Amino acid sequence: MQALTANPVAKWIIILILVLGVVFFHGFLVPALGAMIITFVTWRPYSDLVRFCRGNTMISASLATAFIVLVIIIPFFWLVHYLYGEVILLRAWLIEANTFGIPTPNWVLNLPYGDQINIYWMTYLGTPNGIHDFFAEIGLAKLGYLATVTRSVTKSFSALGFTVLFMMIILFFCYKDGRRFSRQLDKVGERVFPGRWKRISRIVPTLVSSTVSGMVIIAIGEGIVFGIVYYFVGAPMPVTLGIITGIFALIPGGAPLSMTMVSLYLAGTGEYTHGIILFCWGGMQLFIVDKTIRPRLVGGSVKLPFLPTILGLVGGVKTMGIIGLFIGPVVMALLVALWREWVHEETLISQNIQDHQSSD
Numbered sequence: 001m002q003a004l005t006a007n008p009v010a011k012w013i014i015i016l017i018l019v020l021g022v023v024f025f026h027g028f029l030v031p032a033l034g035a036m037i038i039t040f041v042t043w044r045p046y047s048d049l050v051r052f053c054r055g056n057t058m059i060s061a062s063l064a065t066a067f068i069v070l071v072i073i074i075p076f077f078w079l080v081h082y083l084y085g086e087v088i089l090l091r092a093w094l095i096e097a098n099t100f101g102i103p104t105p106n107w108v109l110n111l112p113y114g115d116q117i118n119i120y121w122m123t124y125l126g127t128p129n130g131i132h133d134f135f136a137e138i139g140l141a142k143l144g145y146l147a148t149v150t151r152s153v154t155k156s157f158s159a160l161g162f163t164v165l166f167m168m169i170i171l172f173f174c175y176k177d178g179r180r181f182s183r184q185l186d187k188v189g190e191r192v193f194p195g196r197w198k199r200i201s202r203i204v205p206t207l208v209s210s211t212v213s214g215m216v217i218i219a220i221g222e223g224i225v226f227g228i229v230y231y232f233v234g235a236p237m238p239v240t241l242g243i244i245t246g247i248f249a250l251i252p253g254g255a256p257l258s259m260t261m262v263s264l265y266l267a268g269t270g271e272y273t274h275g276i277i278l279f280c281w282g283g284m285q286l287f288i289v290d291k292t293i294r295p296r297l298v299g300g301s302v303k304l305p306f307l308p309t310i311l312g313l314v315g316g317v318k319t320m321g322i323i324g325l326f327i328g329p330v331v332m333a334l335l336v337a338l339w340r341e342w343v344h345e346e347t348l349i350s351q352n353i354q355d356h357q358s359s360d
Helices: 008-052 057-100 114-124 130-137 145-192 197-201 203-232 238-249 254-268 272-302 306-359
Strands: none
Touching (some): 008 145, 008 203, 008 306, 057 130, 145 197, 197 306, 203 272, 203 306, 238 254, 254 272
16 A cells, blocks of 8 residues: 555645644644643553553543642632732732822832832832823823733633633543554654654653653742741741742742842841841752752753753743743753764764774
């Protein structure tokens, strides 16, 4: 039987179909990638669940998807709802500041360069209509832009809900038909990379799992730990600050920025000892975690060097947002794997030539 791509016309038809598929379904890329990431991370316990269900993938996929909804999705939407409430409070505070003006707090005056900060505070926050003038200076006509932002956040929340819904649907079928799709993908991959596909393809699930361990779990841990520390040092809204620190911890260098701002706030309010303790302790912990533990967890499982790991993380976030945290290191790992395969092939060719010359 003739191969599907043997005819040049057939090749172009296949390429056209693939391009049309990308054009029509690119909007589902983010939920599909999110579902695949969850599948990679939870595949081992899911395999145990399939055995427990005596091979019934329909039941096991339903149970696994329901578990993900209860453990991840519902807490995530609770977190988003909580942060949305904080945004509403911030909007109300800004409207009050624009209407009546708010004097500069003492903790701001006690900060380094507090006098210079006080000038800007009194110009835009301490004077009625100051925020309105600030928006006008940056090209926004009126304070009503805050309402526009709030409505935009509400629409984004609705769009996020639909994205998560499609992600759960895709996740269910990833669980249900994952093994069959993996076998089909291996057949196609062996045709494209004969003899090398298994080595290259196994990098993806391994690195995604390690990235989740290195990024998400550490970020959650840092958010919880810093939230507790914020409570003991007397920082306001320790839960909110802990959540913000955990979110910032997903980005390399984000947690130190969040922790430093809280330390400066404590020092500005006169709690110099607590501010110094928080800064020193947090700096030491973040240095150990970000410079040693995180890179080893992210790239250590596939022996990915430190520099490609960091470039993959930062480049992924810049390009694709939160999903890029997991896709970026995978792309870098595949590039490094292809490079190693190429170098290994060249080394084998050179060795064979030398052996042939020595035998002559």
